[in-house]
Amino acid sequence: MTEETRKYLAIIRERTDFVPKVALTLGSGLGGFADTIQNPIVIPYTDLPGFPVSTAPGHEGKFIMGMIGDVPVICMKGRVHSYEGYSPEQVCAPARVMQAMGAQILFLTNAAGGSKSTYHPGTLALVTDHVSLFIRNPLIGPNDEEEGVRFPDMTQVYDAQLREMIQKTAAELSIPLDTGVYVQLSGPSFETPSEIRLLSQLGVTLFGMSTVQEAIAARHMGMKVCCISLVSNLAAGISGNKLTSEEVEAAGKAAEPLFTKLVTESIKGMKNI
Secondary structure (H helix, E strand, O other): HHHHHHHHHHHHHHHHHOOEEEEEEEEEOOOHHHHOOEEEEEHHHHHOEEEOOOOOOOOEEEEEEEOOEEEEEEEEEEEHHHOOOHHHHHHHHHHHHHHOOOOOOOEEEEEEEEEOOOOOOOEEEEEEEEEEOOOOOOOOOOOOOOOOOOOOOOOOOOOHHHHHHHHHHHHHHHOOOOEEEEEOOOOOOOOOHHHHHHOOOOOOEEEEOOHHHHHHHHHHHEEEEEEEEEEEEOOEEEEEEOOHHHHHHHHHHHEEEHHHHHHHHHOEEEEEO
């Protein structure tokens, strides 16, 4: 555990002894899910001196912890991104703090552009794998042996048991759930049509500016990871429309009822995983 993580954990422990099982990161336009957490304990990032603070639209910047059914959850209502000027270490700081509090599962969500023929704005897609070639790996630098090995395996970043459970939950709720491979790019500019064509040839179908660094850090720490992307727009060059952040937020709000239902029931299913 890094000194920074110890510092943040000590401040949190002065306020609560809450131990989460699931850590949940909410993507752009999806912050309303946090309102469903029972008996919430709220700690704004600004209460943690030096902690990275969200500046992106739709990211409030606070930890919310409480219960979803019988499962103790800590939720990031707002994440930080590299395009805000943060280092990979800062981007992954919240995941490291949540793991230090006791979280065993990192449930990631994001808004993404999509290129698959079955996608449309509002599609929910379960991430099966990712491409990390275009960002700085968050594990570069000295390795903390307490957290994980120097060269962690990434054969299966997104846990097969969790994916199977989420797909089963979606089917039981009659919620359409597609799948896809996600790539994290630096942003903040959206991708060009040529970049989308290139990445599509690598098998990528979901394009975003978050998630992968957090997933790598979580796997390094031994956490189980799963991720659902909300396809907020068709990727550049597919629809012919210009891409905007307002479109991303609007798609998130429209999809929020189904997303909230799926995430809520999926977390309840993680009780015995």
